[in-house]
Amino acid sequence: MAIRTKIAAAMAVLLIVAVSIIGFVTVQTVSSHLTDQLDWKLHGLVEQGTFSLSSPDAADGDTAGEMPYSEVAIMIFDDSGRLVEARSAGFADDPYSLPDIEGPPHTKDSFTVDSEGGATTYRAVSTGEVAIKGVSGTYTIVFAIPTSSVEATVSTLTRTVLVTGFIVGALGILIAWGVTRRGLRVVDHMVADAEHVASGNLDHRITAADPRTEMGRLSLALNRMVSRLTDAITQRDRQHERLRQFVADAGHELRTPLTAIGGYVQLYESGATPPGEKLDRAMSRIGSENARLAKLVDDLMVLSRLDEEVGGDRELVELAQLAQDAVDDAEVADSTHPISLTASRQLTVVANEGQLRQVLVNLLTNARVHTPSGTAIDVSVAEHDGWAVLRVADHGPGIPAKHRQKVFDRFYRADPSRSRATGGSGLGLSIVSSIVASHGGEIRLDSEPGEGTSIEVRLPIARLE
Incomplete structure (x- = not known):
């Protein structure tokens, strides 16, 4: 039964009961009063x-x-x-x-x-x-x-009450039906809007009613619910798309070293690589591709753990000392890029030391790989507005504007050829972004073509009492 029918039926029952009670009480009161008048008259005769x-x-x-x-x-x-x-x-x-x-x-x-x-x-x-x-x-x-x-008076009054009650009841039911229908018209609009949304038009919203009324508050609540559902669906689709892209990119990255290893194995099995310099070179290439494959798998495992919000053990880490260690390691690994470190004072953060070391290694490696030999790299540690700011800047060619918003995406390379000579697996900066986010920090990139690239990592400073 529709709600307007239920309300009209309830009003009809209430009116019938109310009119019946009022009529019964009225008739009984008048009858009792008239009978009392007869009794007074009779007692007056007796008292003479x-x-x-x-x-x-x-x-x-x-x-x-x-x-x-x-x-x-x-x-x-x-x-x-x-x-x-x-x-x-x-x-x-x-x-x-x-x-x-x-x-x-x-x-x-x-x-x-x-x-x-x-x-x-x-x-x-x-x-x-x-x-x-x-x-x-x-x-x-x-x-x-x-x-x-x-009896004549009571009979007339009873008929009057019945007729009046019938008229009042009928009018009340009609008025209740009209008021209910008018009041629930907004519900019909809401139902139509909801069906429109359910048909797939997630941008449509329910027509808002007066927020001072129950229907108005309901429409606002439904609109908030639809917005959240839309956001959830959009986020789900985005995650599915990212997962699909991630699987496709991971497959592409894993296929390349596996293909190379498989090719050298086939050469060996076919006898095309007899013992000697050619076989040694083939084994060296297999080892190189195997190392690259292991590094890629390790990076994927790191990203998987970060996605699961497994941040590892947290401890007090002195950021300036950590930066000094990373600079020393980078100079040993590649002496063709002069690296300078500027640290105004010691800054302590609460973090996973191993993950912060990986952030520094990835940033320095990214700066060395994407700049010509001899390009200077500046590393600094400073405090700004309650944040510990770790900055790695190079003086290389910079990043074109169309690539700046995507450099932190997984498997993304600015080089469309995806050559490993000009870039790694495309996971380095993605790992940096995930680690910084898991530590409640922020990461900022500033780059201009021909002026170099600067990446800032901001972490909350530990408050020592």
Whole structure:
């Protein structure tokens, strides 16, 4: 059942119950009030206290025969319980039947009694045993008033309440249906928008309603949910694309040394490399390609661990000393690039020492590989705004603008030929970026063609207390 139907049905039930209760209470109250008025009138007759056989209601000074219409029926019983005299209520020529009372009542409280034949209902009261002027003995007088006027009033009121209740209920249901339909119109719009989004249009958003209303807050919440889902789907697709590219690039990188090794093995097996200088050269090339393959696998393992956020043990590391060690190692490995170190003072960071050493090695190796022989490399360690800044700058040819945003991507090389003479596996700077990110740091690149390249690594300085 639709929510507007449920609300309209609930309103209908509530209105019917409310109108029924109000009508019942109203009818009962009016009926009780009119009956009480009859009782007051009857008790007034009893309290007059002067009675006679000729005119029991002598207080009015009239006899029953002289009255064209009598509102009160009177019945007089003697002390033996015999009906001595009776006066009928109603018109003289068309009186009502007398109350069906066979003997004097034993109570002075008002009571209801039917007429003889049951055509009329009376409200009656008894005086008890009283004396009648001019007559010896005691008598019981019963005064009774027909309740036809009360019944007519209650009947009219009941019909009025039923008709009014039906009209009010019908109008209430129609108004509730209209208000509900108008109020839920925004829900219809939201459903249409949601179906539009579900059909694949993730850029579409739900029409926002008044934020002060429940529907408005719901629309805002749904829009936030759709935005987050869209971001999650986009991120998932991006990760899938990166994974696909990563697998493709890794396969390409692994295939090259494997192909070379396989080729030399086939030459050996075919006898094309007899013992001697040619075989030695082939074994040397196999060893070189095997070393390159091992290095590539090691880099992939490092990236895998970093992706799993396995940062290793952290300790206090003195950055200036670490930089000095890396510069000394680089000078021994390649004396064709003069390297200078500038460290204003000792700076301590909380990091994995082995991973920071790899950052320095990769940065220095990248600077040596991509600059001509004799190019100077400057290394500096300084403090800036609470960060320990490690800077490696070269004075080489620089990086073209179209490549600067991609140099930290995995397997990326600015050289489209992907030659290992002008670059390694394309994982060095990617490893640097992952390590720095896992340490809560930042990495910045500044390069201009012909002016060299500068890479800054920023790490939070350890606060020693």
